[in-house]
Amino acid sequence: xxxxxxxxxxxxxxxxxxxxxxxxxxxxxxxxxxxxxxxxxxxxxxxxxxxxxxxxxxxxxxxxxxxxxxxxxxxxxxxxxxxxxxxxxxxxxxxxxxxxxxxxxxxxxxxxxxxxxxxxxxxxxxxxxxxxxxxxxxxxxxxxxxxxxxxxxxxxxxxxxxxxxx
Numbered sequence: 001x002x003x004x005x006x007x008x009x010x011x012x013x014x015x016x017x018x019x020x021x022x023x024x025x026x027x028x029x030x031x032x033x034x035x036x037x038x039x040x041x042x043x044x045x046x047x048x049x050x051x052x053x054x055x056x057x058x059x060x061x062x063x064x065x066x067x068x069x070x071x072x073x074x075x076x077x078x079x080x081x082x083x084x085x086x087x088x089x090x091x092x093x094x095x096x097x098x099x100x101x102x103x104x105x106x107x108x109x110x111x112x113x114x115x116x117x118x119x120x121x122x123x124x125x126x127x128x129x130x131x132x133x134x135x136x137x138x139x140x141x142x143x144x145x146x147x148x149x150x151x152x153x154x155x156x157x158x159x160x161x162x163x164x165x166x
Contacts, residue, residue, distance in 0.1 A: 051081030053143060056099060065106050067097040068127045072137050082141030087131055089154050094118035095131035095161065101147065103128070114148075131161050 043049065057064070057071025058078055064070040067085050075083050086099040090113055103111045107125035121128055135142070142165075150158065 051141075052079060053082045053084055053141075054078070054080040055084045057083050057085070065127055067099060067106070067129065069129055069133070069137075070127075072134065072140065076137070076140055080140070082143060083134075083137075084143040084145065085134065086145045086147050087158075088113040088147050089150075089157075090114065090116055090118045090121055092117045093153055093157055095154075095158060096121060097129045097131065097134060099147070131158075135161060135165060 054072075054075035056066035057068065058074035058080065059066040059068070059071040064074055072083050072085075085097050087095045088098050088101060089095055094117075096113065096118065098106065098113055100106065101113055103109045103113065103121070103125050107128065109124045111121065111124050113121060116124070118130065146158070
């Protein structure tokens, strides 16, 4: 009986080891096929380090919600060169920072952004930033993801906000 259990355990170990090696082999084949280096050579110390970009800021699950001023300020404090953030438009065509089309996941309140005015969004979720507010966080650089197709009016609004950066 104990020999049978031993054989089952060994069989599972061999099976997991085989899976590991097959996955490793598949990963290397993909790297070669795509001419991609998953694990680059060590960086030349004479070259400047690559810029760090904080995806939705330096957020956490406790006190710095993604795409909010505290997350962006923390990214700046940690030495980030730039931040990536997401933009949705409210019903009154105000660009706000939010990854999701609603306020549920990040703000724990109901509301679809494109169905609410900017004032209604801020009343329900005060931490949500306007695009105009984040663009004042110099010296950060910005990678902006527009989350939905833009109307002509929204393009003009966005262009007017971004014109202030140049």
